[in-house]
Amino acid sequence: MELSRKKRFDWKRIIGAFLFVTLIGSIVFIIIRMIMAPSEAAIEDNVKVKSDYVLMLLQCVLGIVVMMIPSIVEKKKSIDIPDTIEIIYFIFLYCAIYLGEVQDFYYLIPYWDSILHAFSGAVLGVLGIILVRFLNNQERVQIQLNPFFISFFAFCFSVAAGTIWEIYEFLADGLLSLNMQKFILVDGTQLIGRAALSDTMSDLVIDTLSALIICIIALPILKKR
Structure with missing residues (x-):
């Protein structure tokens, strides 16, 4: 048992270190390219401009910050997050x-954004369940939630996290003139009306459905336990 746990821990460290080095290397690369990039480019040139690299830089810096959250939570709050969940979390950030921002998978791979939102909605749902089960096991917490409310909280937790992410994208687009919500097409066409809301609303719908599915699956499991 101890050897198996050590192997999982080593995998977590290796993948975490790989992600950290990748993001640091990407930051250095992005800063160099951002200095040389033009402020504006003709549509037919199809070259990246400074705002494109600002978005990449912002995402990479944010990635380094959020990848530290699980270890901080484990140390400060004494919550044991399963190594498998942390590995999946690192892979998702990568x-x-x-892949999404630096390597342009969002544009190169069809539905790449939708796949990631479905993945994140499910993982956040699992994290919500882990959080409530941890609180249920604490002697100082007087409230004990039954399986239905654990699943319901996990669902709300996942949807809320997805909503906060969309708010972050909206604010970043407005303050830094970025295109995180993909309201501007590759050819420079700016979407209006319902079309401009398509990316945001489809992300929220996918987050909600994936969280709902994972919580429905978890409910009978929680009842058995």
């Missing part, structure tokens, strides 16, 4: 930030 796919979303490095």
Whole structure:
């Protein structure tokens, strides 16, 4: 048992270190390219401008910050997050930030953004369940939630996290003139009306459905336990 746990811990450290080095290397690369990039480019040139690299830089810096959250929570709050969940979390950050933003998978791979939102909604649902089960096991917490309310909280937790992310994208687009909500197409066409809301609302719908599915699956499991 101890050897198996050590192997899982080593995998977590290796993947976490790989993600950290990748993001640091990407930051250095982005800063160099951002200095040389033009402020504006003709549509037919199809080259990245400074605002494109600002978005990449913001995402990479944010990625380094959020990848530290699980270890901080474990140390400060004494919550044991399963190593498997942390590994999945690191892989998600790699796919979303490095592959998605730096390597342009959001534009190169169809539905890449939707796949990641479905993935994140499910993982956040699991994290919500872990959080409530931890609180249920604390002697100082007087309230004990039954399986239904654990699943319901996990669902709300996942949807709320997805909503906060969309708010972050909206604010970043407005304050830094970015295109995180993809309201401007690759050819420079700016979407209006319902079309401009499509990316945000589809992300929220996917977050909600994936969280709902994972919580429905978890409910009978929690009842058995």
